Amino acid sequence: MRFTSFLQDKQLTVALTGEIDHHCAKDYISSIASKIEVYTPQTCILDFQEVTFMDSSGIAVVINALRSMTRINGQLFLTGLNKQPMKVFRASGIDKLVEIKEAVS
Amino acid sequence: MKFENYMILEFPSKSANESFARAAVACFAAQLDPTMEELGDIRTAVSEAVTNCIVHAYPNDIGLITLRCRILKDNTLDIVIKDKGIGIPDLEQALKPMFTTGGFERSGMGFTIMESFMTSFSVTSQPGKGTSVHMRRKLQRRK
Ligand SMILES: Nc1ncnc2c1ncn2[C@@H]1O[C@H](COP(=O)(O)OP(=O)(O)OP(=O)(O)O)[C@@H](O)[C@H]1O
Ligand SMILES: [Mg+2]
Numbered sequence: 001m002r003f004t005s006f007l008q009d010k011q012l013t014v015a016l017t018g019e020i021d022h023h024c025a026k027d028y029i030s031s032i033a034s035k036i037e038v039y040t041p042q043t044c045i046l047d048f049q050e051v052t053f054m055d056s057s058g059i060a061v062v063i064n065a066l067r068s069m070t071r072i073n074g075q076l077f078l079t080g081l082n083k084q085p086m087k088v089f090r091a092s093g094i095d096k097l098v099e100i101k102e103a104v105s
Numbered sequence: 106m107k108f109e110n111y112m113i114l115e116f117p118s119k120s121a122n123e124s125f126a127r128a129a130v131a132c133f134a135a136q137l138d139p140t141m142e143e144l145g146d147i148r149t150a151v152s153e154a155v156t157n158c159i160v161h162a163y164p165n166d167i168g169l170i171t172l173r174c175r176i177l178k179d180n181t182l183d184i185v186i187k188d189k190g191i192g193i194p195d196l197e198q199a200l201k202p203m204f205t206t207g208g209f210e211r212s213g214m215g216f217t218i219m220e221s222f223m224t225s226f227s228v229t230s231q232p233g234k235g236t237s238v239h240m241r242r243k244l245q246r247r248k
Pocket of ligand 2: 156157215
């Protein structure tokens with residue numbers, strides 16, 4: 001797992017990278033939760049531009065981030081989704097729970 | 106012979122093997138000249154089935170996972186992923202979207218994704234004996 005994050009004007013952006021599966025999802029879930037807890041942002045953006053593959057483990061990453069943001073009355077957005085992760089989100093109906101901005105395709 | 110080619114893999118239920126398994130199937134499928142989207146669908150379905158063996162079939166120990174891939178005559182990839190783990194007591198319930206016994210790290214969408222990404226999909230399971238997932242994907246022939 002490798003990710004970068006930055007905070008600007010109460011907006012936390014977390015850029016995920018590589019392949020998201022069960023092997024690395026646990027680390028993503030806890031790292032994102034602690035970033036949100038520390039910064040209490042108004043909005044959190046999960047940037048998937050560098051994500052080359054994702055299975056249902058990625059759905060749990062998003063749902064847990066959504067829970068953390070809901071708890072502090074904030075909003076979650078997804079951005080930069082490539083075709084394969086987008087298809088997984090659509091199949092699972094996550095695209096109806098979380099707003100997806102400017103998907104790549 | 107009803108199939109053109111095949112391969113069989115056996116590996117322990119370690120999470121590092123999730124990426125290995127989907128990459129191995131993608132490499133094997135390459136001889137069918139799949140599109141990027143077809144390859145993505147196949148890798149996703151394999152990742153789901155193998156992860157289920159690792160997470161659910163052998164929750165407290167390491168067990169064996171067998172993966173068999175065949176190429177059938179009509180440009181179809183046939184995949185069986187098998188474990189000898191705890192099995193599924195209520196299959197009908199397990200197949201429902203959002204049903205999970207896995208807690209906050211799981212979403213209960215694995216079977217739903219396998220079913221929607223593949224041409225055919227079926228599961229057989231015996232509690233205490235293990236589970237077997239059988240999937241097929243017919244690939245478009247490209248000019
Ligand atoms: N190989 C298996 N051995 C034992 N139980 C299994 C196996 N595969 C699936 N199950 C059971 O079926 C349920 C549904 O599986 P499914 O893959 O749809 O969702 P999940 O694994 O719980 O979550 P997700 O795949 O979204 O991360 C699991 O929670 C588990 O109880
Ligand atoms: Mg699963």
